[in-house]
Amino acid sequence: MSKKRIIVVGNGMVGHNFINTLATSEYASQFEILTFSEEPRLAYDRVQLSKYFSGYTAADLALTTESEYNEKGVIFTLNDKVVGIDTHAKTITTASGRIEGYDKLVLATGSYPFVPPVPGKDQDHCLVYRTIEDLEAISASAAVSKTGVVVGGGLLGLEAANALKAAGLETHVVEFAPRLMAVQLDEGGGKLLRRKIENLGVTVHTEKNTKEIVAGEECRYRMNFADGSFLETDMILFSAGIRPQDELARKFGLELGERGGIVINDFCQTSNDDIYAIGECALWDNKIYGLVAPGYQMAKVAYNHIIGNLITHIPSELAFKGADMSTKLKLLGVDVASIGDAHGRTAGSQSYVFNDDIGEVYKRLIVSADGKKVLGAVLVGEAESYGTLLQLMLNNMDIPGNAASLILPATDGAAAVGLGVSSLPDTAQICSCFDVTKGQIQEAVRNGCHTMGALKEATQASTGCGGCAALVKQVMDAELESMGVEVNTDICEHFAYTRAQLADIVRVQGYSSFEQVLEGHGKGEYGCEICKPALGSILASFNNEYVLKDGLIGLQDTNDIFLGNMQKDGTYSIVPRIAGGEITPEKLIVLGEIARDYDLYTKITGGQRIDLFGAQLHQLPEIWKKLVDAGFETGHAYGKSLRTVKSCVGSTWCRYGVLDSVSMAIALENRYKGLRSPHKIKFAVSGCTRECAEAQSKDIGVIATEKGWNLYVCGNGGMRPRHADLFATELDDDTLIKYIDRVLMFYVRTADRLQRTSVWMENMEGGLDYLKNVVINDSLNICEELENAMTKVVGTYQCEWKTTIENPEKLKRFSQFINSDKADDNLAYVRERGQRRPATELERIELVDLNSK
């Protein structure tokens, strides 16, 4: 049977979603998928587009890669627009003249920005905000402009204003309607939003109809308005709404709506049964859906219909039934949400309004005539109740208790009225970005996903906009509880506490030994190999004493106790610190001489250091004596502590570098070396956005920009790689270090045992935003404490190897035997590529044979 051919026109978010669904389905092998895009790159996240201005690159925004498409067998063509359809021959033609046949054609052409027909709109520096290329043009224009105007005060317009403001321009928003976000907000909400935005330095002009754009006197242009007023500006960004990209359908006879849009039925079919339209180009029930979630829903409907039609021959029952347009977002840092009938247009509807001019919060709740159901809401300034209100509306549930309390701030002693997740039906959609229901989350939990991280990976829930994270966690916790899973977070049988709780106990009580903690808070008299190293690490994090001190030495794990990394045969590897990866030729020679003299296997590490393998216990002190004499310090490769700060060569040598990344890397490494933490910590510093140091794969990543350092947090490589999240931008040296101090010490205090920063943050309720709030806004009022704690660690640093070689008592333990100078006779090596390595078992037998002969 030959493969069915599907052609997807357009590779935006929705087109990609459709392709991904098909290419990863059980039927994938029965299809040949082709896609064409007029853009120069595959699908990327347009919802997060404004992040481009805070340091995100095109790669960060990408939803897929060319190699991923290649792997999945998706045939893609970029920079080539589909310009013709022959509905009889069932072929398409591209701008470059290619003709391809299809069994089913899917139009996912999206939309284009509407530019009002104003004379003068086509000049240079009059731009739109839609694609990465648009953003590049905006950047270029902003660089030679001082003032910028956004035409359009809707959702996208305000995003665009944020971009101009971030680029350092004096920013104006010009809106035709009497208020901002007229579609989503009522008058009260629009008014407060305007006030908050103006406080941020963006000037808002409402009820302005632009008549023409002419040459300016002070600036490049002057915009003349219909009411006789004018505004001077150097650049203009049009963001006055979108129009469906229906050009193809128009040219080739598909039915269109009166005001454009490709008409589709409930199965997303156009007026031609073999042609589907999904996303912003499609018109369903005379409505265009300009959000991504309904687009994904259409993609799913079209996929099911195509499978039913071509493969299973069972008609699909999944139909598109419209979509909820409720939305929650942060605009210029202001929380804004709009739910359902935000304007109270339903007959007989009534409202509750809460308006706090001092705290700058506005909330309006629209309820049914009988006061029992939520119909809609407007939230500005604070939108935490969004999830609860949305679920009440979507599931047509009765309002629990007093409706007014849904929007009133919680007063002391009274908990805010939340929505018990148990009251939601299993069909309730929790994550609208990926259409994940409560029932699906519960099933995933029953199948073993007991952490947010695992749940996200299995269901995709809360991996889109993240607005549902708190609700997803509540569903997970409730399900765990109903399963009778008592989530035992005790660290071991000796302590009924988590690592974070133990850390609090040690910190608050000021303990300095394991015995004190065991006696006061534990069971038994010995502890074990779980709680001892955990407490050893906690004590070190706060007190920073010499780890081999009597009383502490027995708490140290395999590697720490001999300040080396134990290898498979019981010998050790040695890693001196090479801060920032910078090393003098003299020091390199010392390393070479030591490696040669002791016949140590030598390898460069991933963290820009040199690892020397195969030293026996009794050789460690001699080798370290030589290293310390040559000016080396311990590299803590054996500890759960700061490992390395990788760096690129930066502005001192590199012709692209904008800041001195090596000096910063060395400063950071020297500051945090020796800090014991719940798990190892890695840093990197890149001297420009080319990111040669791969900082975005580290716990702490620092990238230089022309305006200062961008800080990324909570990334890692390893088994489950995770890109770090952008945490703060354009920082000076002092602020950068202050933020890192706080993040690290907060991690040390609150993480679980052996929890990397990535998992720590993913499992934190509120995630990245919460962490930012704690570290940047000092929401817990602990930043001073965190900084002081770090200052103490920095001030009490010692090179553990230097201390050890100066202490003859401690050196006694560094020998194979307490009663003999002999070496372990069980070691056997073979030579490979000029160096030695441990013999395999087979080789050992041969070696013994040779010896006996």
Place this chain on the structure above:
Amino acid sequence: MSNWVSVCELKDITPGTGVCALHNGEQVAIFRVSANEQLYAVSNYDPFSKANVMSRGITGALGGRVMVAAPMYKQHFDLATGECLEDAEVSLKVYPVRVNAGQVELG
């Protein structure tokens, strides 16, 4: 009848740690799990990693049994009997050990 041989002084073994002694050609791990004179002695050979490293493990107790965790892959061994708690078929040889006038003696 045991022939006790002194291998080191008690103060050479820091409480909470172990040392290895060469005794009649065999490697013996001696542990001092707390500050008192109670000692344990087992073979230094880790049967799982096949390396002579047992003396470098962390000691403690699990379910009331005093144990050492192998430093390489963390299997637990009962220090009184030598039994591996994870695998009943594996055990460490146990040696008689005592403190006599401040000297650690193996039998």
